[in-house]
Amino acid sequence: MAVDVLLGLQWGDEGKGKIVDVLSPEFDLIARFQGGPNAGHTLEFEGKKFVLNTIPSGIFLENTMNLIGNGVVIDPIALKRELDQLKKSGYDLLTKKNLLISKKAHLLLPTHTVLDTASEGKMGHNKIGSTLKGIGPCYMDKTGRNGLRIGDITLPDFRERYQNLVRKHASILQAFYGTTIDFSEIEQAFFEGIELLKQFPLVDSEHLIHDYLKQGKKVLAEGAQGTLLDIDFGSYPFVTSSNTITAGACTGLGINPKQIAEVIGIFKAYSTRVGNGPFPTELQDENGDKLRNQGREYGANTGRPRRTGWIDLPALRYAILINGVTQLVLTKADVLSHFETIQICTHYNYNGEIIDHMPYDISTIAPTPILKEMPGWQQDISQIKDAVQIPPQLQDYIRFLEEQLEVPVKYLSVGPDRLQTLVL
Numbered sequence: 154m155a156v157d158v159l160l161g162l163q164w165g166d167e168g169k170g171k172i173v174d175v176l177s178p179e180f181d182l183i184a185r186f187q188g189g190p191n192a193g194h195t196l197e198f199e200g201k202k203f204v205l206n207t208i209p210s211g212i213f214l215e216n217t218m219n220l221i222g223n224g225v226v227i228d229p230i231a232l233k234r235e236l237d238q239l240k241k242s243g244y245d246l247l248t249k250k251n252l253l254i255s256k257k258a259h260l261l262l263p264t265h266t267v268l269d270t271a272s273e274g275k276m277g278h279n280k281i282g283s284t285l286k287g288i289g290p291c292y293m294d295k296t297g298r299n300g301l302r303i304g305d306i307t308l309p310d311f312r313e314r315y316q317n318l319v320r321k322h323a324s325i326l327q328a329f330y331g332t333t334i335d336f337s338e339i340e341q342a343f344f345e346g347i348e349l350l351k352q353f354p355l356v357d358s359e360h361l362i363h364d365y366l367k368q369g370k371k372v373l374a375e376g377a378q379g380t381l382l383d384i385d386f387g388s389y390p391f392v393t394s395s396n397t398i399t400a401g402a403c404t405g406l407g408i409n410p411k412q413i414a415e416v417i418g419i420f421k422a423y424s425t426r427v428g429n430g431p432f433p434t435e436l437q438d439e440n441g442d443k444l445r446n447q448g449r450e451y452g453a454n455t456g457r458p459r460r461t462g463w464i465d466l467p468a469l470r471y472a473i474l475i476n477g478v479t480q481l482v483l484t485k486a487d488v489l490s491h492f493e494t495i496q497i498c499t500h501y502n503y504n505g506e507i508i509d510h511m512p513y514d515i516s517t518i519a520p521t522p523i524l525k526e527m528p529g530w531q532q533d534i535s536q537i538k539d540a541v542q543i544p545p546q547l548q549d550y551i552r553f554l555e556e557q558l559e560v561p562v563k564y565l566s567v568g569p570d571r572l573q574t575l576v577l
């Protein structure tokens with residue numbers, strides 16, 4: 154009777170989509186527990202590439218059910234676009250019947266997206282660097298108790314409820330941002346999305362998950378974003394608007410903490426961040442460019458170039474602590490094949506003090522990373538199929554990370570394809 158949780162330990166884009174797809178055959182249900190269309194989870198197999206935003210990454214497997222949990226915010230326009238795209242590629246989820254949607258998930262309205270853009274525009278240089286998908290305003294309505302939920306779409310007065318909320322958004326837009334917008338066109342797309350949503354099973358997902366568990370079925374909770382973007386524990390205010398951590402799986406799915414078994418933490422062999430906010434190990438030099446180019450570090454969702462830097466152990470220790478990580482997955486080790494030497498940030502010099510953890514404020518007082526150098530392996534590892542083929546320098550690198558992080562690295566990812574994954 155257990156749920157495993159898989160989540161990102163950095164600033165997102167650690168390779169969660171790929172690893173969920175790899176692990177899916179072991180699970181009966183893959184359940185997304187937070188975030189929304191701000192996520193971009195990439196999967197590659199059999200020469201095909203898919204980017205999923207709201208849909209869980211288990212949909213390509215036969216016999217695995219997928220659930221969009223109550224903690225997720227759903228934009229019907231974005232979801233329809235995603236479903237239409239999948240259908241064109243031969244994956245019609247309505248026919249496959251492998252997607253369930255929680256009635257308690259919140260609806261993201263077109264006006265949330267407009268509010269997000271208006272808010273970021275007004276903040277100028279101080280903007281969060283949001284994906285502009287409407288995430289912040291939608292979660293604000295959820296916690297402000299104004300929100301609309303998926304279960305509401307079948308109510309006879311849904312349109313009226315929708316219009317009431319839109320009126321509120323329009324008055325905020327006008328009063329605070331001086332913007333007036335004609336929603337008629339986008340409204341049509343919204344209601345088309347709503348009609349499509351109605352064709353999927355809208356479920357009491359907390360009961361469904363508990364029934365799965367009672368029957369001895371295995372559930373994997375799929376996180377979005379990363380721990381350092383968590384609303385409570387990330388580098389606030391440069392964060393997303395949900396709890397991206399293990400606790401988020403409890404609130405985002407209705408499971409209790411005692412039901413969580415393995416917590417699988419994913420991290421890249423280096424760091425990236427897209428959007429604004431502190432990034433202690435950031436490299437703004439040729440090594441940073443090299444990481445970006447070799448790692449193809451451009452947003453799966455927005456196409457923005459990702460900021461790049463060396464691996465940050467104080468940040469990872471913090472993420473492991475908060476999440477209770479029991480197994481690690483190291484991704485994109487192949488990207489470091491092009492480096493003669495590799496740097497690892499083991500500690501920070503913070504205000505003159507050497508510390509090994511992430512302090513409260515890294516925005517106004519920037520920590521200086523203390524780096525340890527290790528030799529690179531300088532060989533192509535993207536085709537290796539067995540752990541015994543791992544070059545000794547990479548073995549040393551992994552061993553060092555395990556010692557420092559005190560959690561075993563169970564999987565090593567050496568390329569974007571499903572098959573480029575080693576069990577250690």
Ligand code: GDP
Pocket residue numbers: 161165166167168169170171192193194195196197448449452453484485486487488566567568569
């Ligand atoms: P997610 O948001 O955590 O699912 O990650 P993204 O899909 O946004 O970004 C990860 C990117 O790295 C995608 O383009 C993946 O195809 C790719 N990727 C995943 N694992 C590996 C790996 O081990 N090596 C390389 N080179 N690319 C990888």
Ligand code: IMO
Pocket residue numbers: 161164165166167191192193194281282283284285286287288289376377378379382391392393394427428429453
């Ligand atoms: P996946 O699931 C990387 C970042 C944005 C911005 C901040 C707030 O693919 O790892 P938001 O749109 O949530 O209001 O943006 O969070 N961000 C992500 N960065 N990967 C993601 O998702 C992200 N989702 C949001 O760039 O800095």
Ligand code: MG
Pocket residue numbers: 165166167192193194195453454
């Ligand atoms: Mg991503």
